[in-house]
Amino acid sequence: MPADPARPGGRPGPRLHVVTGKGGTGKTTLAAAAALALAAEGRRSLLIEVEGRQGIAQLFDCPPLPYAERRVAVAEGGGEVHALAVDVEDALLEYLQTVYHLGPARWALDRLGALDFVTSIAPGLRDVFLTGKICQALGAPGSDGARYDAVVVDAPPTGRVARFLNVNQQVAGLARVGPVRNQAESIMQVLRSAQTTVHVVTLLEEMPTQETVDVVAELGGIGLPVGAVLINMVRTPVLTAADLIQAQNRHLPRAEIAAGLAAAGLPTSAAILDALIGEVLDAADRVALEAAERATLASLGRPTYELPWLAEGIDLGGLYALAAALTDQGFGVSGP
Amino acid sequence: MDALLADRGTRIIVCCGSGGVGKTTTAAALALRAAEQGRRVCVLTIDPARRLAQSMGLEHLDNTPRVVPDVDLAAGGLLEAMMLDMKRTFDETVETHAAPDQARAIFANPFYQSMSSSFTGTQEYMAMEKLGQLRAQADADGRWDLIIVDTPPSRSALDFLDAPQRLGSFLDGRTIKLFLAPARLGGRTYLRVFNAGVWAMSGIMNRVFGAQILTNVQSLIAALDTVFGGFRERAEQTYAHLQAPGTSFLVVATPEPDALREAAYFTQRLEQDRMALAGLVLNRVHTTDAPNLTVERSQIGAQDLEDLPEHALAARILRVHVERMHRIRRETHLTQHFAAGFPHVPIARAAAQATDIHDLDGLRTLGTSLAEG
Structure with a gap:
C-alpha cells in the first residue's frame, strides 16, 4: 500500500492489526500496547474488542465502553488511542438501519429477541457483523472514512480466530446471494489485502507455542496475512550460559556456592544448599525449554517481538512500558 | 482428594475452571489415579494437548471411550478415555431420536451445519449430552463406576453451566414459536403487534439473506423440535443430574489473579445452585x-x-x-485471598513442573501431588 500523502502520519504498511493468541497469553494487554505504540508521534489509533468482556476498560482503568468510540489514552507526542467495544446486536441493527432504514421495525426486532435469534441460529452471521463493523471503522485508505492511522482488534483466541476472520466460508452455505453475501465478500477483500496483518501473542511455553504454529498454518491456508509473533512475559535470565551448562551437567560447584553464602552471612547447611541448587536446576530447565520454544517460533519466519514480564502486574504504567518495548524493537515503524 | 476418589458414592466428577489452567490434565491425572486404586473410570476430555492425547491412546477422535494402555489394573480398576467430538455427538443424538428420513433432512440443512460445528453454546450442550449418555450407559451395564469430565475451554467458567440452558430456552422460546407459525396467530388481537413484528422481521431476513433462509430455518427448527421433544426440558434434565447426589465439582485454577477470580465466581455459582463442590484444585503452585x-x-x-x-x-x-x-509470596497472597472468601472449600495444590505433562508417568506424579497437596 502506498504512503498516503494526505495524512501527516500516513505511511506504508498495514493499518488493520488483528491480535490473537492462546487464552492467558496476554492478548488483550498486547493489543492495547500495540494500539499505544501505533498512536505514537501524534497519530490516532482505534482499539476494538469484540467479545464483550470489557477487558479494554479494565486495562485503561475507565468505565465500561459503550457501543461508541471513546478516547481512552494519550500516547507519546500527542497521539490518541480510542476504543470501541463492538456488540453484535448493535452492529446488526446498525447494519440493517443503514441498508434498510428500519424505522419502527427495529422496536419489534428488539422486543422479540429476533436479533438473539438470528445470531444464535447462525453463529457465522455474528462474525460477519462484527468484522463488518471493524472494516467500517477502518474506512477506505485515504478517504474521509479513514479517521484512524491504525485499527487494532483484540480478536478471539487462536482456536477460533481463523473461523472468525473467514467470514466468506461462514456464510457460504447460508446465503448464496444477497446483501450479506456481498458484505462478506467485501470484508474478505479487506482482510486479505496488504492493509491487514494478524499478530499472534504467545509465551515461551509448550501449548501457546504449539497453538501459534497451528494458527499461523491455518491463517496461511485461508490466505490471511500473518504479521508478527509477539512473545509475552519474557523474563531476563539471571543465570549465565556457563551456569546453564554446569546445571545441565548437574555439576554446580557446591563448595564455591557454600563459600559465597558464608561470605554473605547466610546459612550453609546441606538442606539450604540442596534447596538452592534444586531451584537453579529448575530455572535452568526452564531456560532450556524456553530456548527450544524460541527456536520453534523463529522457524515460522515471522518477525518476532519480545515483551518483558512485569513483576508488578499490568497497570497503565505497564502498558506504556510494553508499548515502548514494541516501539524500541521497531513495531509499527516500517510495518511489522 | 483420595477420599473423594475412593468414595463409591462419587459417580461423576466435573472439572471446571477458566481456560489454560490445566483442567484436562487434572481430569486425566485424577482418572488415572482412581483407576489404579481400583475404580472403573471413564474420562471425557474436551480438547487435550496432542501429546497427552497420544499417551492416552486417543490418537483417533472417534467419540467412543477407548481403553487407556499401560495402566496398572492390579487393584481391579479400568481406565477408558474419550475426546468429545461435538459435531459427531450432535449427529448421533439426531440419529438416535429421529427417523432416518427426518435425520437426512436435518443433516442436509445448511443451518444445521452452521449450528452443529460452531462454538457458541453447542460444545457445552454436547458435553452435557455426552455426559448424560455415558451416565446412562454406566447405569445400564455397570461398565464404569466413575465418570470424570473435563469442560469446554469457555471464555468463562460459567459458560459450561449456562450455555446449554440458553440454547435450550432459546430453541424452545416464544420467539421461535411465533416465528415458526405467524399465520396461526393472526386472529388474536393481543398478539397482533408481535405478529406485525414477526412479519417485518421475516421480510427483512428474506431481503438480507435471500428467500431461501426462512424456509431453511423453519424446517430445521421444526425437525429438531420433534427430535428432541423440547430442548429446554432436556437441558433442565441434564442440569438436574448435576445437582443429584453422586456428582461432585472440582474447580480448577492456577495461582493467578484471573484464574482465581473465575474460580471465585464459579464457587459462588455452585453454592447458589446447590451443587456439590468438592474443592479447589490449584495447579502450578511454586514451592521452596x-x-x-x-x-x-x-x-x-x-x-x-x-x-x-x-x-x-x-x-x-x-x-x-x-x-x-x-x-x-504473590501466589500465597492470591490463594489466601480466595481462602478468606471461601474458608470451607478445601484446596488441593499441585506443584509447578518445569515441563508440560505428556505421559502417564507425568499424570501419576500430578495425581500424587494433588493427593498430598
Missing part, C-alpha cells in the same frame, strides 16, 4: 525447600556478593531464589 531464606535476606546477600568476583555465582543463585520467593 528454603523458606527461611526470605526475599529480604537473599536480596541483601546477593547485593553483598555483587562486587566480589569469586562469589558471582552464589550471587546469581541467590537472585534465582529471590525471584522464586517473590513468586511464592
